Amino acid sequence: MVHMNVHNNKMTELYEANELSRQQERYSKLIRKFLQCFKDTPPLHLISVPGRTELGGNHTDHNNGKVLCAAVSRDSIAVFKPRSDNLIQLKSSEFPQLFRVDLTELNPRAKEKETTEALIRGVAAGFKKRGYAAGGFNAVVHSDISIGSGLSSSASFEVLVGGILNVLYNEDRIDPVTLAKIGQYAENVYFGKPCGLMDQLASAVGGVLEIDFKDNENPVVEKIQVDFGQSDFILAVVDIGTSHSDLTQAYASIPVEMKQVASLFGKNTLREVDEEEFRENTGMVRLKAGDRALLRAQHFFAENHRVGMMSEALKSGEFDTYLDLVAESGASSNSMLQNTIPPGNSGNDQPAALAIGVSNDFFRSRGKGVSRIHGGGFAGTIQSYIHKDHFEDYSSLMKRLFGDECVLPVMIRMSGVFTTGGIVKIQ
Numbered sequence: 001m002v003h004m005n006v007h008n009n010k011m012t013e014l015y016e017a018n019e020l021s022r023q024q025e026r027y028s029k030l031i032r033k034f035l036q037c038f039k040d041t042p043p044l045h046l047i048s049v050p051g052r053t054e055l056g057g058n059h060t061d062h063n064n065g066k067v068l069c070a071a072v073s074r075d076s077i078a079v080f081k082p083r084s085d086n087l088i089q090l091k092s093s094e095f096p097q098l099f100r101v102d103l104t105e106l107n108p109r110a111k112e113k114e115t116t117e118a119l120i121r122g123v124a125a126g127f128k129k130r131g132y133a134a135g136g137f138n139a140v141v142h143s144d145i146s147i148g149s150g151l152s153s154s155a156s157f158e159v160l161v162g163g164i165l166n167v168l169y170n171e172d173r174i175d176p177v178t179l180a181k182i183g184q185y186a187e188n189v190y191f192g193k194p195c196g197l198m199d200q201l202a203s204a205v206g207g208v209l210e211i212d213f214k215d216n217e218n219p220v221v222e223k224i225q226v227d228f229g230q231s232d233f234i235l236a237v238v239d240i241g242t243s244h245s246d247l248t249q250a251y252a253s254i255p256v257e258m259k260q261v262a263s264l265f266g267k268n269t270l271r272e273v274d275e276e277e278f279r280e281n282t283g284m285v286r287l288k289a290g291d292r293a294l295l296r297a298q299h300f301f302a303e304n305h306r307v308g309m310m311s312e313a314l315k316s317g318e319f320d321t322y323l324d325l326v327a328e329s330g331a332s333s334n335s336m337l338q339n340t341i342p343p344g345n346s347g348n349d350q351p352a353a354l355a356i357g358v359s360n361d362f363f364r365s366r367g368k369g370v371s372r373i374h375g376g377g378f379a380g381t382i383q384s385y386i387h388k389d390h391f392e393d394y395s396s397l398m399k400r401l402f403g404d405e406c407v408l409p410v411m412i413r414m415s416g417v418f419t420t421g422g423i424v425k426i427q
Contacts, residue, residue, distance in 0.1 A: 013415050014048055015073055026142065027077065030093075034079040034140040037091050037098075045167060048418045049160040050075045051151035052202030053237065053383065053410055054375050056303070056310045056325070057211075058333045061196030062255040063262070063300055064213045064271035066307040069198050071206040072410040076143040076156040082168045083136035088120055093142045103134055113192040119154065122186025123161040130182065133169035151237065151410070152375070154191070155199035158183030162204075163417045176204035176416050177221065194252050199375075206416030210311040214271055226314045228412055233319070233369070233385045236409045238359070240351040241402050242379035250343050251376050257293035258300055261285055270300045292338060299336035303329060323370050323385055330356065330372025339377030355382045355402065362397055366390050381408075 015023045027046065034044065050071035057067030083089075086103040099116050106125040112118040127134040141160065145153040162179040166172055180200035187193050187200075197219065201211055205221060212220040228235055258270050264285060265273045278285070278297065285294045306325055313322040334340050340353045356371050359382065363369035369390065374383035386394045395407045 010418070010420070014050075014075070014413060014418060016411055019073070027079075030077060030079050030140055030142050033091070033093075034081075034138070037140055038081075038089070038138045040081050040138060045080050045164075046077065046420050047080065047160055047163050047167070048075050048077045049156045049163060049203050050206060050413045050416065051145040051153065051156050052199055053151060053235070054198065055208070056329050057198070057307045058299075058303060058329060058373065058375075058377070059254050059258075059296075059337055059339065060300055060303050060307070061198040061211070061213050062194065063258045063269040064216055065300060065304045066210065066212050067196075067198045068208070068210050068307050068310050069202040070208040071202050071413040071416060072151060073413045074145050074151055074408075074410065075413075076141060076145060076153070076160050078139045078141040078160055078164065080137050080139035080164050080168075083138060085136045087136040088124070088139075089137075090116075090120065090139045090141060092116070093140075103136065108190050112190070115191070116157075118190040118192070119158055119186050120161055122190030123158055123182055124165065125190070126182035126185040127162070127165055127170075129185070130178070132165070132174060134165050135169050137164055137168055139164060146239065151381075151408075152199040152203065154187060154193075155183060155195075155203045158186050159200055159203045159417060161186075163419055167419045172419065176206075177201065177219070179417065180204040194255055196255075202416075204416045207414045208314070208412060210307065222311075224311060224314055231319045232388055233323070234388055234391050234409050235412075236384050236386060236407050237374055237381040238355055238371075238384060238398050238402065239381050239406045239408060240355050240379070241406070242349075242351050247342060247376075247378050250339075250378050253343070254296060254337065254339065257289065257296050260289050261293050261297040264288055270297055271304070275301050295336040295338065299332050302332055302336075306332075326372055326385065327370045330370065333373045333377065337377070340373050342378045351402070352377065352379060352382060355398070358397065358401065359384055359394070362390075362394060369394070 011020055051074045053070050053072050055068040055070055061067050088101045090099045101117050101120045103124050124134040143153055145151045145156055159179055162182050166174045180197060183200040184197045187195050202209060208224040208226050210222045210224055262268060262270045262273050267273050306329055310322055310325045341350050352373060359371035368387040369385055371382050371384040374381045398407050
């Protein structure tokens with residue numbers, strides 16, 4: 001029989017009290033699966049890495065802007081043990097195959113673009129690139145961050161692989177910010193998605209974070225002490241049932257167009273551009289970069305200011321002011337950033353725009369609440385703040401449109417990467 005040997009006080013740091021029994025069984029089931037899959041023996045190691053929710057700063061990080069984000073209690077977990085060779089073998093509950101990556105070859109592979117193997121190889125390569133050690137291991141992974149849920153399953157997985165290599169081969173001495181950077185490197189260079197660093201930082205560090213990427217190599221990360229549970233609102237994401245899988249180019253167009261505008265002023269990113277100079281030259285920007293690029297640049301400047309205001313509102317306990325700013329952020333993403341409707345859409349398939357429109361109509365009729373696009377946009381999820389008195393009615397409305405499991409309440413998790421060793425006893 002398999003028993004967990006994780007101290008309860010550690011588990012309560014990661015999960016709500018009413019979740020502890022389910023989580024204990026979840027870990028025990030994963031341990032049993034590891035033993036069946038690899039015929040390995042204890043002691044084993046365990047790791048948990050949270051997903052993340054974006055609170056503000058929609059598409060600002062890739063242009064060295066500011067963001068507001070938070071780790072959530074939904075997480076990726078793994079049971080793992082080192083190997084004596086350079087082979088990584090990873091079994092995920094989400095996929096039937098066993099992923100195998102030989103670390104003797106760490107160059108990017110074109111055929112691995114947008115695959116799990118690309119992320120594993122990219123993280124290992126990122127370790128080597130920074131002078132850290134990387135070696136083989138066996139792991140079984142389970143994630144309750146659904147792919148496409150908008151809670152960044154990819155960043156959680158990247159940080160998880162990095163956390164395993166950190167524990168096994170680097171004496172757990174690599175700081176969370178560096179783990180996040182390695183995860184971003186894997187996603188940018190090996191997976192082929194030009195994401196910013198926000199997702200990985202939120203997963204690695206944990207808590208509610210205001211992050212300033214002005215110096216991208218040395219972002220300023222501030223943890224904000226705020227308890228969303230003390231408000232009258234429930235924070236949730238709504239899974240609108242669409243995939244990001246064919247939208248890489250749509251996401252890529254946003255940083256590309258913003259940086260195209262920056263280049264008109266001799267800069268690499270919009271954060272380097274003087275805002276007044278930009279506003280005085282909007283005609284030139286429109287002529288040379290086009291209307292959408294101009295609008296997206298305007299969104300960047302406004303959203304960058306808004307993050308600071310949202311952070312101050314949370315610090316001072318002004319939750320109504322914070323929600324007003326959430327509404328402004330959502331409106332800007334819709335009208336200027338334009339990431340609620342996929343490009344080239346015929347008009348018959350607009351689930352994100354539909355979910356936001358129906359949600360905000362519901363909130364107007366109740367006088368409380370707000371919705372906005374969440375994360376990359378175009379597909380995946382929206383984010384809603386629902387008054388606790390209206391949660392059941394709101395959930396019923398969304399379920400009629402998007403299915404019974406579409407509304408996912410999220411709790412903020414204060415810790416980031418959590419690892420331990422020697423977790424299994426067998427009787």
